[in-house]
Amino acid sequence: MTAGTTVRHFPMRIGGHDVDTGEVLEIRDPQNDELVATAASGGASAIDAAVDAGRAAFDDGSWSRATREHRASVLRAIADRLGERLDEMVELEIMANGATVRQATGFHVGYCAPHLEYFAGLAERYEFETPMPRATFPVLGQSTLRKEPIGVVGAIAPWNFPLLLSLWKFAPALAVGNSVVLKPDEKTPLSALEFARIAEECGLPPGVFNVVPGPGPDAGARLASHPGVGKIGFTGSTDVGREIMRLASGTVKSVTLELGGKSPALVLDDADLDVAVDGVLYGCMLYSGQVCESMTRLLLPDSLHDEFVERMVARASTIRLGDTRDWETDMGPVVSRKQKDRILELIASGKDEGATAVLGGGEARVEGHENGHWIQPTIFTGVRNDMRIAREEIFGPVLSVIRYGSEAEGIALANDTQYGLASSVWSADNSRALDVAEKIQAGSVWINDAHQINCEVPFGGYKQSGVGRELGPRALDPYVEEKNVHLDLSGTREARPYDVLLSHADD
Structure with missing residues (x-):
């Protein structure tokens, strides 16, 4: 940066509000180690506030109970805005992670809008309610399989593709009606923080998407173990992935882990x-x-x-x-x-x-x-x-x-x-x-190729490279709970098998 240039500050985004703390992250350009920005740093208390905001927004229902068409339209509006602000978002990435402008434009940020469009399309086609075959034994009945949002989803993203790999987690979560708390890597939080503001400008209700940068052992650990979070998506090293899995096990939440490779x-x-x-x-x-x-x-x-x-x-x-x-x-x-x-x-x-x-x-x-x-x-x-x-x-x-x-x-x-x-x-x-x-x-x-990431096919690893898959036609499934709703069609007490237990009830 040139002498006298103002260093921009990025607050956290919680419940639709800019939030600062007493702690500040210094964002330095890897090509010269110059200070280029600062960001508010949050710990466990900030994660707690973000989860509370996400839960309140979920319970409010303006997003969680919105139609699939409405949610898809908002995601598409965000994708369009990302395209309009491509150069700005590219700069926010490369000033923090050292990607070249060619790579960031083509991949780091360039992939984001089309991938978001893909998730919007999945949301429009998703089977949230599926009639199952009618049961005839032990009695006549009809079951319906419902897929419902989990509630508050946690996402922990790495520094190498800060926005894109965050989006692989929060976009499918949002598409089915969840609220999200995202913890970006403390070295590269800028594009995610700006995305949160763009999303709200495009119609995402406040509190549905919250961003808390901060250290992994504090903010990340609290997010992974938080009892109010029903699902964790994580990309990072295998060693940290093992710790995320351990922390998540305390509340038996599901995890999707995209980990290391060789x-x-x-x-x-x-x-x-x-x-x-x-x-x-x-x-x-x-x-x-x-x-x-x-x-x-x-x-x-x-x-x-x-x-x-x-x-x-x-x-x-x-x-x-x-x-x-x-x-x-x-x-x-x-x-x-x-x-x-x-x-x-x-x-x-x-x-x-x-x-x-x-x-x-x-x-x-x-x-x-x-x-x-x-x-x-x-x-x-x-x-x-x-x-x-x-x-x-x-x-x-x-x-x-x-x-x-x-x-x-x-x-x-x-x-x-x-x-x-x-x-x-x-x-x-x-x-x-x-x-x-x-x-x-x-x-x-x-x-005969490499790095061919296609949002229409699943991505993830065998062995210690991870758990689960991201992308592909089933990308929304990890972010819903399945519920069987059974409706009895027999009509009378006599038709039901209650006498297995209550055969002498009328004696």
């Missing part, structure tokens, strides 16, 4: 190298590797290894680091100094364990942004699947290349991980690739 890119020996080289780099290096399903393990057959690595290093050497607001920039910084230090420590562990950094391998220097959190695009060869860089989620631009011999060995290596979020398979033979895809233990397997 996704493999399995290149078969007949792959188109021109496509695969660029695709693998896109799969790993997009957004500096800070995507949960990034393809950070590259499995190469012996027959292709040397040529593929040579081509890939040459191609990766053209990735341009620079100002995040420059449309010519390919890669920005990582999100924080803490994240940079962790990535550098893992890079050092790779070298210590015997891997070879054939590209990068350290901190980058970007002219004019010397105080930023920059990591060189890094490619390791000679990696074994038991090394830390092959086992742990680095969340940085670090690719581990692992050799394999037979196809079966490659599949085994792909599955040899605690994670199972995503995978890619690269082959010129579609039938062969589809056969391999069936053997991969992952929630998404992309053939």
Whole structure:
């Protein structure tokens, strides 16, 4: 920021009101570590107030009992407004998380309006009431399956896609009539706070959507354990996901968890190298590797290894680091100094364990942004699947290349991980690739592509990559309770089976 520029402050949004506390979060631009904004920080008491506001709004019924058509129209109005304010929302994202303007416009914010439109369409078509087959035994009766909003839903979102991954939780929750309390990551709350104001401008009743930024161990823990919250949606690390699950178990609330990944890119020996080289780099290096399903393990057959690595290093050497607001920039910084230090420590562990950094391998220097959190695009060869860089989620631009011999060995290596979020398979033979895809233990397997997030299909992971799915045609189901309403049609006491217990009632 230039000297004299005013730092904008963002209050919390609770019950339709701006709320400040005595605590303030400093929002710093990762490319230069400059203070660009502040936001009110809330703890357990702010979460309590937000849950109370959400419950009051739910009980009021102006949203929870509104028609599906009305709720869909409001969601569409919000989507339209997001489109009108795209540039502003992009700026709020990149000033906090370091995404490039190209990436934020295309993905981080660009996906939000169409995904919101998708959820609005689901709401219009959703079967909130379904007649079931008529019962004839033990008596004649008719059951109706009702799907009703849970009440207050909690959403805990990460810093890498602050608005989009929040929206995957709160949009389906809102679509079926719930109130929501969102806790964005304390590093990146700005777009969510602004969204709350946009939503109310477009007709969302006050208190239906509440946003409380704050530390995870305080605000997040209270939200996950709060007895007034009936459902938690969380995206983040597997370690934190385990804690969310533990906290939620105290009140037996349901959870949807989208957690970590160590996704493999399995290149078969007949792959188109021109496509695969660029695709693998896109799969790993997009957004500096800070995507949960990034393809950070590259499995190469012996027959292709040397040529593929040579081509890939040459191609990766053209990735341009620079100002995040420059449309010519390919890669920005990582999100924080803490994240940079962790990535550098893992890079050092790779070298210590015997891997070879054939590209990068350290901190980058970007002219004019010397105080930023920059990591060189890094490619390791000679990696074994038991090394830390092959086992742990680095969340940085670090690719581990692992050799394999037979196809079966490659599949085994792909599955040899605690994670199972995503995978890619690269082959010129579609039938062969589809056969391999069936053997991969992952929630998404992309053939000859990567990062193909489609709101019309479910997204989530196997094993320790999560619980449940987001997106897809059943995306609203986790945010409703199912109720069976049974209507007796027999008409008389004699037709009912009461004499099983009360056979002597008239004696």
